[in-house]
Amino acid sequence: MQAFDYVRPTTVDEAVSILARHGDQARVLSGGTDLIVALRESRRQVQVVVDIKALSETAELAYSPQAGLRLGAAVPCYRIYGDSAVAAAYPGLIDAARLIGGIQIQGRASIGGNICNASPAADSAPALIVHAATCVIAGPHGRREVAVEDFFAGPGRTVLQPGEFLVSIRLPAPEPGFGAAYLRFTPRNEMDIAVVGAGASVVLDETRRTIRSARIALGAVAPTPLLVAAAGNALAGLPADDAAVEQAAALAEEAARPITDMRGTAEFRKHLSAVLTRRTLRAAIARAQAA
Amino acid sequence: MSESVRVQASINGEKREFLCEPRQSLLEVLRDTLQLTGAKEGCNNGNCGACNVILNGVLVNSCLVLAVEAGGAEITTIEGIALKDRLHPLQQKFLEHAALQCGICTPGFIVSAKALLDNNPDPTEEEVRHWLAGNLCRCTGYDKIIRAVLDTADSADMQSVRG
Numbered sequence: 001m002q003a004f005d006y007v008r009p010t011t012v013d014e015a016v017s018i019l020a021r022h023g024d025q026a027r028v029l030s031g032g033t034d035l036i037v038a039l040r041e042s043r044r045q046v047q048v049v050v051d052i053k054a055l056s057e058t059a060e061l062a063y064s065p066q067a068g069l070r071l072g073a074a075v076p077c078y079r080i081y082g083d084s085a086v087a088a089a090y091p092g093l094i095d096a097a098r099l100i101g102g103i104q105i106q107g108r109a110s111i112g113g114n115i116c117n118a119s120p121a122a123d124s125a126p127a128l129i130v131h132a133a134t135c136v137i138a139g140p141h142g143r144r145e146v147a148v149e150d151f152f153a154g155p156g157r158t159v160l161q162p163g164e165f166l167v168s169i170r171l172p173a174p175e176p177g178f179g180a181a182y183l184r185f186t187p188r189n190e191m192d193i194a195v196v197g198a199g200a201s202v203v204l205d206e207t208r209r210t211i212r213s214a215r216i217a218l219g220a221v222a223p224t225p226l227l228v229a230a231a232g233n234a235l236a237g238l239p240a241d242d243a244a245v246e247q248a249a250a251l252a253e254e255a256a257r258p259i260t261d262m263r264g265t266a267e268f269r270k271h272l273s274a275v276l277t278r279r280t281l282r283a284a285i286a287r288a289q290a291a
Numbered sequence: 292m293s294e295s296v297r298v299q300a301s302i303n304g305e306k307r308e309f310l311c312e313p314r315q316s317l318l319e320v321l322r323d324t325l326q327l328t329g330a331k332e333g334c335n336n337g338n339c340g341a342c343n344v345i346l347n348g349v350l351v352n353s354c355l356v357l358a359v360e361a362g363g364a365e366i367t368t369i370e371g372i373a374l375k376d377r378l379h380p381l382q383q384k385f386l387e388h389a390a391l392q393c394g395i396c397t398p399g400f401i402v403s404a405k406a407l408l409d410n411n412p413d414p415t416e417e418e419v420r421h422w423l424a425g426n427l428c429r430c431t432g433y434d435k436i437i438r439a440v441l442d443t444a445d446s447a448d449m450q451s452v453r454g
Binding site: 001002003004005006029031032033036037039040041049051053076078101102103104105107108188189190191 | 296312313314315316335336337338340343346349350351352354355356357359360403406407421422424425
């Protein structure tokens with residue numbers, strides 16, 4: 001592997017100053033499951049690897065039913081689904097955290113790293129979008145927050161500017177009647193990359209029969225993960241029934257603008273967008289009704 | 292740049308100290324510096340599980356951990372699995388079930404299975420298959436491995452190991 005320096009800052013300010021000093025010659029390390037492979041294959045050239053796991057904020061996993069979830073950018077997947085309160089409150093996130101890589105990848109890989117790697121097929125992206133997550137970014141000019149659907153700039157690219165890094169992800173507290181789910185299509189159940197991924201969340205009314213609001217998101221059907229606002233908006237006020245599900249599925253298929261590659265054709269991905277939206281939305285409704 | 296770093300870690304219950312460059316993976320240091328050659332380099336990108344070790348109680352691919360990240364860690368490799376006077380029940384059952392052929396993947400499978408049974412002493416077949424999905428074996432077709440792990444979980448020997 002190429003030679004580089006390794007630093008392990010203990011404060012956010014220290015991390016920012018190292019990153020600002022080295023510009024594109026520095027890379028942030030959290031779980032390393034993408035970065036170390038990229039360095040080894042020389043897909044990335046760096047002088048400094050900045051390990052952010054010693055920062056208290058990036059290692060934090062804090063949930064309260066009032067404030068919601070503060071998910072540190074370096075928290076590995078296994079800690080997320082291992083926390084029963086978090087697992088109960090954020091089922092869509094948990095679906096994704098359990099799907100990324102295999103067990104030994106989940107022991108290291110973080111959700112923050114998953115979105116910073118910015119694969120259009122990142123499993124956590126549609127899940128975070130339907131949970132209405134916000135990215136908390138630190139940089140030379142202080143802090144800023146970006147909705148997760150606006151965090152991606154293209155395949156492998158994010159809106160992070162030189163000197164900036166992702167500190168944490170905030171997920172609002174689920175409202176009463178909330179349910180969410182994430183599903184993907186892969187030839188193999190584990191250790192695979194989504195051909196298409198779909199997330200859905202709903203808030204049902206007191207009767208649990210009518211949709212108050214909804215969010216639908218797709219992965220691997222565009223250069224970035226997609227919030228399908230049209231599908232979510234169309235569901236507001238509708239009965240939580242098959243007709244509503246079909247309508248959302250059709251709108252998701254329409255929004256998908258996939259390419260053909262080794263994992264599937266554009267036509268197949270369009271089809272999957274509808275199928276997975278249907279399934280994931282049904283699962284989100286069922287969870288909201290069971291809660 | 293990238294001067295060698297001194298790292299201390301507990302490996303298989305023993306305090307060890309080594310020098311490494313930041314670019315070296317934990318797998319490289321285990322094999323080439325510490326002569327613990329049980330962990331194998333298969334794919335070197337996190338797909339095959341042949342290099343799996345237990346790091347602070349968590350199963351990881353040692354090819355995807357930098358050795359410098361292991362400072363202060365507790366690491367269990369395949370060399371630390373056997374009991375004082377005999378094989379670990381998993382190792383014994385792998386032999387009984389002939390759950391290996393060429394053997395390259397076996398250390399990784401045993402370390403992974405150990406982490407599974409530490410975590411879930413009585414897994415279902417589906418849970419075993421799911422847990423071991425990150426370990427590749429090109430010889431056995433997996434069935435014998437799955438049976439060996441399930442049989443270990445059921446064995447009286449495993450109960451005695453757990454105490």
